[in-house]
Amino acid sequence: MSEKELKKLLGGYLNDTCSDQEKVFLDTFFDSYGIESDLGGLSDFDYDLLKKEMMGNIKKKVRGIEGRQKKSGYSLWRPWYGIVASFLVLLGISVGFLLQTPEKIEVKQPLLLTQTSLSGQKTDIVLSDGTKIRLNSGSTLVFPDSFGNMASREVTLIGEAFFDVTPNPSKPFIINSGELVTKVLGTSFNISAYPENNLSMVTVATGEVEVTPKFDAADGVIITPNEQAVFNKDNENMQTRKVAMDRYLNWKNGIIQFEDETLGRVAEVLERWYGVHIAMENKALAECHITATYDNARLSVILKSIVYAKKNMEYTYLSEKEVLLKGSCGD
Template sequence: MISDLIVKYLNGNASEEEVELIFEWIDASEANKKEFITLKKAWMLSAVNNNNQKLAWKNLKNKINKTKPKKYKAWFKYAALLILFIAIGKITFTLLNKEKQQPNAVVLETKDASVKIELNKAHVTTPQGQIIAKQNNNEIIYKLEQTTKALEYHTLKIPLGKTFKVTLSDGTKVHLNSGTTFKYPKQFSQNSNRLVFLEGEAFFEVETDKNRPFIVNINNIGIEVLGTKFNLNSYPERQATECVLVEGSVKAFSLNQTSNNILLTPKHKASWHAASNTFKLNKVDTALYTSWIYGEIILESAHFSSFSKKLERAFNVKIVNNNKLLEAQEFSGTINFKTSTLEDILDLLKFDTFFEYHIKDNQIIISNN
């Protein structure tokens, strides 16, 4: 019976009394909440077409607007469970003029930073025409080779609104998130460790080499591995540098005191707090930290402040939220930021949270009314 009521609710046909019954059932247990989310996903996938969905949401919005003030809280509470799934690549609008929204191209700097190469061709070449690496859409691939000469470092700068991937000369694959700077040797030395430098966020798939450990220098700590998969995050707005291990093993250590270190096993996160000079270890769901490499943001009871920071980087905008009620909510769900737009998400959130927003100079300002 409850599943029938939920279907009526999702199609915008449930009465206020039926909606109250659904909310009471969801509140009864965590298992009920998870079942509600499962049914919501199934409804999204089985919808006949976008027009049917838009009509259903229009009916639902009308019921929300007719609901008495004392019931706003209940509607708002479950908006977080409903709203994010509809943003999984369904309808694409244009938030801003595309020419204005597109940031600068991904840029590669050579060893002396005097040569800056925009990456938009089949091959990455020097001004003299020498081929540095192959390019395949949003990825560059270096030739698999080593060197005995002095190392020549290259630097990739990823602008906001873009992600990128680089395959290094040892076969290691590095996924770079927006707003990230990554410095690495054009060719690794045959006789020394594989040392790279990171500012921002990246996911590493490191090729195994027992004789040459792979070391990432990030925000005064080092991450040492032999062969593994892990995510590193050290954006300026974050209070800690985070290393999330997917498989293999890594050692995180302070560059100022190498004896201050911690070993990670899969499905754990090490957080480095520079102020206290300490590491903290937690078990985590790694998908929450690595979904961005597939163009997704997975939220699990996330507040709008952390949610909005991810959207800012994904869409190259600044979000100013002046709505305290919106900030107080926790959101769970999945967003594909490669096939959806920020306007999709904000317009759908508006159905249940009663806020307004306007766009000014690439800035999204959210207000109470």
């Protein structure tokens, strides 16, 4: 084997363009000839990287070669006996080639970032690909600092967020949120998946979204604008329905909308939005039903509105961050 041929063989391995036989030869050579002592010119990083890549493939490649040997009845290794000897002679040249090549192989692990929107806050996030996210109160997003050479753009959501995803047909955007996996190429949609709620909901504003339960990929659905996928954690059931989109997206503009919601559910939302704790004097209060819309209203305005609608109810501040609701549900 000439120096030129050897350089081509090594370069082909690193660029994943050499044949199975060539890969098996290089893998086996590394493993069999104690080559560590001959690579003094390589840094620990370069050697470990080269060794790791080769050894990561050896079992799979050898298995394929052995299978073909059994079928054909002859050995595929015989043509490489002379090459091993040549490789030993030219080892110094091949190492020099690796050190001089202008393309240095580097493995950069993405740094995972965590952004939390505390109670009473809304947080805007722009990812490295330009995707824009508005994180609702009491929610957390985990995402890489760069998607780099990843096959997909993957993040994790706890709580609620609105996504405006930058289109990239070759690199899908994937959101893990509790029991659901949401996959898109480029679209805008809302995910509400607070751990304490028994319903997780994905609502589409534009484009097309695929929503799949983690436990059953076959139960996935595809939804389009003004459609919503609802996953019930209690019975692990997924359903889709047509919805008035604004009702589920208004929160990002500071609008709270309740449509025949129980006061218990209303209290949960207000606690997240305003960073307070709302206690109730009796359990019956939690079953009162509320229908109302509030546009960037102060908490005091909302509380006054509720007790005005429910004539037998009143509220009092126990402290700056604690409210007590008293009375009954009389209209």
